[in-house]
Amino acid sequence: MNKKGKTITLYQKITYLSSCLTQKSIIMIIGIPKEIKNNENRVSLTPGGAKELIKRGHPVYVQHNAGINSGFDDEAYIAAGANILSTIEKVYEIAEMIVKVKEPIEPEYKLIKPNQVVFTYFHFASEKELTYAMIDSKAVCIAYETVEKEDRSLPLLIPMSEVAGRMAIQEGARFLERPQGGKGLLISGVPGVKPAKVLVLGGGVVGSNAAFLAAGMGADVVIADISLPRLRYLSEIMPHNVKTLYSSPHNIEEELPTTDLVIGAVLIPGAKAPHLITREMLKYLRKGSLMVDVAIDQGGCFETSHPTTHTDPQYVVDGIAHYCVANIPGAVPYTSTLALTNATFPYVVALANKGWEQACKEDKSLAKGLNIVKGKVTYPAVAETFGLKYEPIEL
Known part of the structure; x- marks a missing residue:
């Protein structure tokens, strides 16, 4: 019986336990590399954001001095519970999800692994080399700029x-x-x-x-x-x-x-x-x-x-x-980092807690951010720009 004295059937118990298991968060290793694009001083996650992810059970690995130009030193990330890694290579190697500000540039292409989630601004339509590199990587590329709500607004842009x-x-x-x-x-x-x-x-x-x-x-x-x-x-x-x-x-x-x-x-x-x-x-x-x-x-x-x-x-x-x-x-990296992470953080949490597939199934606006998935182009404008085959993510 429950607290109100009503009998709970075996079916109700099984349904409840099943929903609890379904909703249970997964553990995802998150990597925050230092941006290497010319004069890109922003960082994709604040120490406060790192602390919240770690509280939810997700290990966070931050490259040395990734946040220094935005006003966040390594000590702030360490105090939040994050791990500091010395090189960008180590961050990409350990992370299941890379969270960035700007699109990967050529030295990063070879670091991205199959099935690795990369969440950042991509702007694929203006970068043919980047587009083909991400197709070859077999990564899951989720673009900030195409996450789109039902009212056509672009919350991460x-x-x-x-x-x-x-x-x-x-x-x-x-x-x-x-x-x-x-x-x-x-x-x-x-x-x-x-x-x-x-x-x-x-x-x-x-x-x-x-x-x-x-x-x-x-x-x-x-x-x-x-x-x-x-x-x-x-x-x-x-x-x-x-x-x-x-x-x-x-x-x-x-x-x-x-x-x-x-x-x-x-x-x-x-x-x-x-x-x-x-x-x-x-x-x-x-x-x-x-x-x-x-x-x-x-x-x-x-x-x-x-x-x-x-x-x-x-x-x-x-x-x-x-x-x-x-x-x-x-x-203006201090202002920009805070403004950007205010918007991206809820999506980062959803991706980390649920995995990209479940998070995108539950949130159609986030699903529109899927541009390239495991070698397939899943955003129509990108496919059209380069004459590539468009494969709807539903398939």
Whole structure:
């Protein structure tokens, strides 16, 4: 009998015990390597996150100094109960799940093992070599950027998009300065002198954050998008110095002659970004103008874009400066690490507790993060980009 005096049948007991066994967490070894992409200073797990995973029974192995540039030293991880390993090779060797910030780069390809779960930003559509390397690895590749909720929001892309959008304006303002090769403009202007004009292409999270910050600095802002409902919403919430514009080649060309700073903020989840500004269109911009391509992770939305680094962030084409750093939030790693791990941690816990298969069965948004699984391409946009066979994960 139970506490309320009701008889519990044998069937009910068996059902209850079966559910307990089914829900019991597995033990998963988690590896946190130090990011080796140029000037990538973020880390994928805070000491607090490590402590919570360890409390749930999951051993955590952190590479020496993985968090140092984000403000988290080895001692903090040790105090949380994590193990420190001296090399990246040792982390990949021991871990069943690798949690990263940025996509693996060439020195890491050979370290990834069959069936190993790799949870990070991948942006496969812009990296053919990476795509084929992960197919060959036979790993389970779950991409932050394609985890998608029913309302079409991208919960693991949003925090870094917020940072990148604001940083695009901060960096844009800096590179409009004459010592950085710019026009010598103060983005806000001063009484009696006009402010800079900023054109933001894309009204999503990146674009709206860029427009808000530019407006707050006093710039004259135009934000363009192809969604009229989105433009109506933006026109209601944006400050008075932000105007909305339907995005078309003609309308963009009309704006360029009076624009000082262009922010490329277009996103098609998991797919290559479209080129909204061609090389031919650069002639409409005045010399010394600057274009910041936040979409460079997905191939860039300017025809003349190619990835740059924080060490060497810009180059000039036809008199127009291009800033195309592929990991803009890496410049502010403390803020970015906390913002990112706030979003990723619940998914890390689910993957660790349940294993990737069960976690993805129970959470359709997480399942959409599955891009490459054991050599098979399971995300349609990636398959389409490279002409590969698409194999739905349900199969």
